[in-house]
Amino acid sequence: MVGVMKRGAGRWMSRLLLCWSFVLLCFAGGAVGRGEAKSIVYIPADDRPVSLGYVVDTLQASGCQLIVPPAELLAGRGRAGKPEALWQWLAEQAPAADAFVLSGDTLIYGGLVDSRTHELPGFILEGRLQRFAGLRLMNARAPVYVFATLMRSPKMSIGGMEPVYYEKYGGALFQLTALQDEAELRGLSEEEQSKLQGLEASLPQEYLSDWLERRAKNYQINTGLLALLKQKQLDYLLLGRDDTSPFSRSHQEFRSLQPLVRDLPAGTFASFPGADQLGMVLLTRASNRLAGKRPSVYVRYAAGAGPDTLASYEDQPLGLTVVDHIKAAGGQVAATAQQADLVLYLNTPLNGKTEEADVFTNLPVREERTEKLAQQMAEDIRAGRLVAMADVAYANGADNSLLQAMFKQGLLDKLAAYSGWNTASNTLGYALGQGLLARNMDDKERKRLLAVRYLEDWAYQANIRPEVCWEVVYLNQGRTEYLSWLNPEATARTNEKLQRFARRFLWIDPAAIRVAYPWDRMFDLAVAVAP
CATH class of the missing domain: 3.40.50 (Rossmann fold)
Structure with a gap:
């Protein structure tokens, strides 16, 4: 039975990749753009559409030339990124760059999810961190913009986005560290103090230690990135606070970084909530700076x-x-x-x-x-x-x-x-x-990008996703975070519903719509509208 499911999974995965190649068009692993546009070397946080496909599509539509690594080097669902190969690729591409926009999480850990789940020793992480200083030797004229994240502390997480134990104990880990943060800032009531003590006693020590040790490594790497920025080895650092809260471990760690931030040159550093938008924001900065x-x-x-x-x-x-x-x-x-x-x-x-x-x-x-x-x-x-x-x-x-x-x-x-x-x-x-x-x-490209966002954000995320979850996933006793054999049916049903939506609300040909679930979960949809 297991063997049959694996063979079936291979067939639908092949079809999925073919569909996703439509979304990515032809830009992975090379230069994308028009004419003699300035070239930006871009390394994303992973291969999700919001990190890679949509971002590159936007910059391409604006006439910018991006140089992006081969997709197989980037982190994917269930696939770690390849930092060593990416550093080699970056060295090869560096001389042609007019600017660098680089994910620190990818070049140090392998990717965004890898930054939360890796088992890498500190000396390997530190060695990769110091390679950023070498970019000036490869290309002294190109500004270096780096984005990275403070390791997130979500209230819950499923589907392998955190260590396995987080599915069971993530809520308790969040509550524990949120109370510790609150205790530092304003103190706790007797009831809150009792709750904190109960959480400390009930959480398995090995899981708490594992999570905190990985966070300590992330914190150390981020202090190292700030040091490189202060040494002017980087031109700009954007530190995202991924899935955070007013009281949380992420909030506590960012507060601890403040003495280092105060000494930085003005206009070289920013930190705000979020992770998935960081590449888009820094590429926009690079495009604006290159255009003066x-x-x-x-x-x-x-x-x-x-x-x-x-x-x-x-x-x-x-x-x-x-x-x-x-x-x-x-x-x-x-x-x-x-x-x-x-x-x-x-x-x-x-x-x-x-x-x-x-x-x-x-x-x-x-x-x-x-x-x-x-x-x-x-x-x-x-x-x-x-x-x-x-x-x-x-x-x-x-x-x-x-x-x-x-x-x-x-x-x-x-x-x-x-x-x-x-x-x-x-x-x-x-x-x-x-x-x-x-x-x-041009007007045609602007409207195409708008159509993609309406299809994903309005039609799918706010309306169609719950429908397909019930009609396809739950009805067949599947899981939204692992579509597996239901991926083809979910894809077909979603594509049909999006085409129906487009006929009613949008100006595009519904037949031009293609969708895929490249991370095999309902949350991440790839939408393409053919030019």
Whole structure:
């Protein structure tokens, strides 16, 4: 039986890879772009669409030439990245680069997930870290932009994204370290102190030690990256705080890094929540710097909490995160919309608390808040301004009320960019990056990228994903985090539903849509729209 399942898995995986090759087109392992554009060597956090496919597609559409490594060297689902081979590849490509945008997690651990699960000794990690200093010798003129992450401390995790024990004990590990962080900041009540002691007694010591030791290595590597930045071996460092909370181990560790951050040259470092948007943000910065531009961004919020929103999976107010993203992308905050190169809208929840997009209240009904937001967007567009929408009212999907309002007002294909996926910072980084790069795109490419985001963030994440989970996965007693033999059926059902959605709401030919589940789980969809 096992042998039969493996052979079947091989057949559907082959079909999956063929479909994903459609999504990636022809850019992995070489240069992508047009004409004599500046060349950026880009090493992503892994091979997920949000790290590689969508990012490269965006930069290609803006006329930028990216040099990316062969996909087989990058981390994939159940496949560790190959740092040694990537360093060799990087040395070969370095002389041709006008800029480097590099994932520290990939070049040190192998990838984002590898940074949380590896068993590597400290001396190997330190040796890879020091190789960043050698980039100046390979190419002294190209700026070096590096992004990395503080190891995340999620409230839960399944599907092999953390060590195996995290599926059972992750909630307790999070609660333990969150209470320790809170104790340092403001002290604990007797009840909280009792809970902390109970967690300390109940958690298996070997799991706690393993998790904390890996975190200590990550912390040491991040201090090393800060040292390289201070020594001017790096030009910019972006440190993402992946899946964090106001009280968490990640928040505690970042606080401990502050004395090192204060001594850094101005304008060389940023840290904010999120991980999956970091490549997009730094590539936008590199593109702006190479073009000699510092675009200005004016920010508008929906009615309600607005900049005071504290989004799920994040540890600081949204208003601070927005400003941090704009600066990290090589931009500046504009005083007025009239002075701005881009007007960035934030669709924030009225009460400042983001729920999951699949909550039953996320209905396509008329709301005064979203109607007014759509009307204001229409006014900016009529005034000739570039408008981007970061739809952060919900986590992991679009606000159906907002998108319906935009559809009724004929705005969907008028925006410079739209994003509404995963965490608020993930959404923000994509909306900002694609919005700032849109000025370099022709109209056809801008609309194609918009269609991809509406298909994934609005149609799929907020609506179709729960449907396919019930119709295909749960009905067949499968698992959403390991589709396995259900992958072909889920792919076909999703593609059919997206085509139906496109016929109703979008301007594209539904037959041009192709989808895949490259990480064999419902959370990560790859969407392509043929030019």
